[in-house]
Amino acid sequence: MASKDIHDILLVEDDPGDAGLVRIALRRSRHVCRLHHVKDGGEAMEFLRRTDGHGQAPRPDLILLDLNLPGRNGHEILEEIRADTTLASIPVVILSTSGAERDIKKAYALGASSYVSKPMDVEAFTAAIHSIEDFWFGTAQLPS
Amino acid sequence: MGLAVLRAPDVTAGTMPKPRERIAARLGLLFAALAAILIGIMAVAVWSLWPDDADRSLGWLLAGLVPLLVGLSFLAGLAIGQRVDRRLAALDGPPPPAAAEWWSDPLGLDAALAGLARQFNLSLCEVEQRGRALVSNAERVAQMGSAERDLLTGAGRWSDEFHAILGLVPGKCAPSHAVFLEAIHPGDRAEVAEILRATCAEGGRREDDFRIVRPDGEVRMLHGRIDVSCDAAGRPVRLEATLQDITERKRLENELDGLIRELWRSNEELEQFAYVASHDLRQPLRVVGSYVSLLEEELMGSLGGESLEYMGFVRDGVRRMDRLITDLLAYSRVGRVIGDAPFAMGEAVEAALADLQIEIEDADARVTVAPGLPTLYGDRGEMERLFLNLIGNALKYRRPDQPAQVSVECEDAGDEWLFRVCDNGIGIAPEHAERVFGIFQRLHARDEYEGTGVGLAIVKKIVDRHGGTIRVEPREGPGAVLAFNWPKGPRQPEPES
Missing domain, CATH: 3.30.450.20 (PAS domain)
Known part of the structure; x- marks a missing residue:
């Protein structure tokens, strides 16, 4: 089992519909997670650096990052996280609608921990979120 | 008379007299004239010195005067002729230096030759002028x-x-x-x-x-x-x-450059469009589909018959829309990433059959592939997709009352291969033989046979891109035959690895 009882997940997603699906999937999960939802890259960096009203923000155990975001896109956020030595060790899972080869290659090149295409139907979506949780909070060892 | 005789061999023979002959003739003539004058002087002297006036014979006088007159008139003729020659020469241009003095050309042969030469030059000039005119014409054309x-x-x-x-x-x-x-x-x-x-x-x-x-x-x-x-x-x-x-050529070149740039730009736009379609269009669709499913789940039991049917329509619409977008993307991506290389056709067909395993089992189908399929040049992935679509169609449009039979045949047609995918399905009516290759073109109602009408359009695009042709072959009896040609070699030969 994992070393922590409650896992903090930062979801960077501008679409409330998708964010809701993630929330529903986590609610049905066997892991205990706290979901923190931010809507764009700027807010994500404020959360991670605990600035601008995010002073009490926990350090997330996992970041779920959408690519298609308003303003700076997911690739740019990923690059910024990996460039920041205090944040670089947090696993970042890209969660995107895009299955384009160039998006996938670029994400891995920038240091994404994994890349998951959002499945079309809700069962598959829930299953994908559960498998992400199972891997990162069950199988994998995370930095404490 | 003497002159005529002397000129005769040169002029009538039509050949150029050799310099030595000319000098001999001139000297002979001069000496003859001098001899005539000498004889004349001597004869006149004999007549005038005759001792007896009464006996003085008129014959001696005549014998003296005739040669004298002949000799003098000949010299006078020479002198006049020379002057006429010079006048004429002065009209035509500078005189030839060798004929400057009368004694160098007492018979006027040089002058005659010079005249011939002048005529020759004139015709040369004419030829040259005509040549120039021709060149000038050619230059104008070019x-x-x-x-x-x-x-x-x-x-x-x-x-x-x-x-x-x-x-x-x-x-x-x-x-x-x-x-x-x-x-x-x-x-x-x-x-x-x-x-x-x-x-x-x-x-x-x-x-x-x-x-x-x-x-x-x-x-x-x-x-x-x-x-x-x-x-x-x-x-x-x-x-x-x-x-x-080269103004016109440059203008055309610039136009061509512009067109190529335009083509690149529109290609890039198309790629951007494909990307947007894959991402932005499918995103809201997914949300709709997912929440309809969640609603269905929550309302399960409380929903009546019609409401359930409506839910079903929404889900079906979402699924169809998603397939349309996916297929349209697949169509637009044919040929975008070109990985042309020699590949074994047999492997491509096997890979397509492996992907179709479930459909083959569902249709209880028997698929036969001709042995010894050749090595082709092109994009293997696209060839796989081609067979995925063709065999997939053969399985989909089967007759419900009998098991499907599909065969892949291959024929050597000279510098290209001819492939046929034959089935025993519902067939394609001849009037639709062209239409089936159109994008989003469907021949059957959606509740009869599923599909977006993109499959054969993708197949045609793949075949076209590789320089082949595809058609529906007329067939006696049931089923359809889709035949396509595939060139044997790449359009530009590349070394095989």
């Missing part, structure tokens, strides 16, 4: 003007077309470097002047494109070539130049 210049004397000549290209009128200007440079666009003048100077100084060949401004202000683009030849000592002696008006 829109290429030529110029030449003797670098030692500075004498130069521009062809008519050379003048025409520069917008000048032949004869209205003296061909010179200065006039030429004057015609060149100020922006290019220094460069061309430098090329002219350097080539005239060192010899060799140079080419350049430059603009000119014609006297009427029109700017034209020219291609010029200059070739300076040197003598044995390496001194530049002769300049030859050609000019060609």
Whole structure:
């Protein structure tokens, strides 16, 4: 089992519909997670650096990052996280609608921990979120 | 008389008298004239010195006077002829130096020959003029003007077309470097002047494109070539130049460049569109579909028959829309990433069959593939997709009352391969044989057979891109035959690995 009882997940997603699906999937999960939802890259960096009203923000155990975001896109956020030595060790899972080869290659090149295409139907979506949780909070060892 | 005899062998024979013969003839004639005069003088002397006046014979006088008269009149004739010759020669041009004095050509043979030579020169001139006219015509057709210049004397000549290209009128200007440079666009003048100077100084060949401004202000683009030849000592002696008006060519080239740029831009836009379609269009669709499913889940039990049906329509619409977008993307991506290489056709077909395993089992189908499929040149992934679509169609459009039979056949058709995918399904009516390859073209109601109508459009695009052709072959009896040709070699040969 994992070393922590409650896992903090930062979801960077501008679409409330998708964010809701993630929330529903986590609610049905066997892991205990706290979901923190931010809507764009700027807010994500404020959360991670605990600035601008995010002073009490926990350090997330996992970041779920959408690519298609308003303003700076997911690739740019990923690059910024990996460039920041205090944040670089947090696993970042890209969660995107895009299955384009160039998006996938670029994400891995920038240091994404994994890349998951959002499945079309809700069962598959829930299953994908559960498998992400199972891997990162069950199988994998995370930095404490 | 004597003259006629002496001239006869030369002129009537029509050959040039040799110099030695000419001198012999002239001397013989002179000596004959002198001898006649001498004889005349002696005869007159005998007559005048006769001792007895009464006995003085008139015969001696005549014997003296006749040769004298003959000799003198001959000399007078020579002198008059010489003067006439000189007058004529003065009209035609400088006299030949050898015939300056009458005694060098007492019979006028040289003058006659000179006349012949002049005629010969005249015809030469005519031939040359006709040649020039021909060259000038050719230059006009080729829109290429030529110029030449003797670098030692500075004498130069521009062809008519050379003048025409520069917008000048032949004869209205003296061909010179200065006039030429004057015609060149100020922006290019220094460069061309430098090329002219350097080539005239060192010899060799140079080419350049430059603009000119014609006297009427029109700017034209020219291609010029200059070739300076040197003598044995390496001194530049002769300049030859050609000019060609390439304004039209340049304009077409620029137009072509513009079109290519435009094509690149529109290709990039298309790629961007494909990306947006894959991402942005599917995103809201997914949300709709997912929440309809969640609603269904939550309301399960409380929903009536009609409401359930409506839910079903929404889910079905979402799923269809998603397939349309996916298929449209697949269509637009054919040929976008080209990985052409030799590949084993058999492997591509096997891979497609492996992907279709579930469909084959569902249809209880028997698929036969001709043995010994060849190695083809092209994109293997696209070939896989091609068979995925063709065999997939054969399975989908099967007759419900009998098991599906699909066969993949191959035939050697000279410089290309001919492939056929045959089935025993519902077939394609001849009037739809062309239509089936259109994008989003469907022949059946959606509740009969599922599909977006993109499959065969993708197949056709793949075949077209590889230089082949595809068609529906007419068939006796049930089923459909889709036949396509595939070129044996790549359009540009590449070494096989």
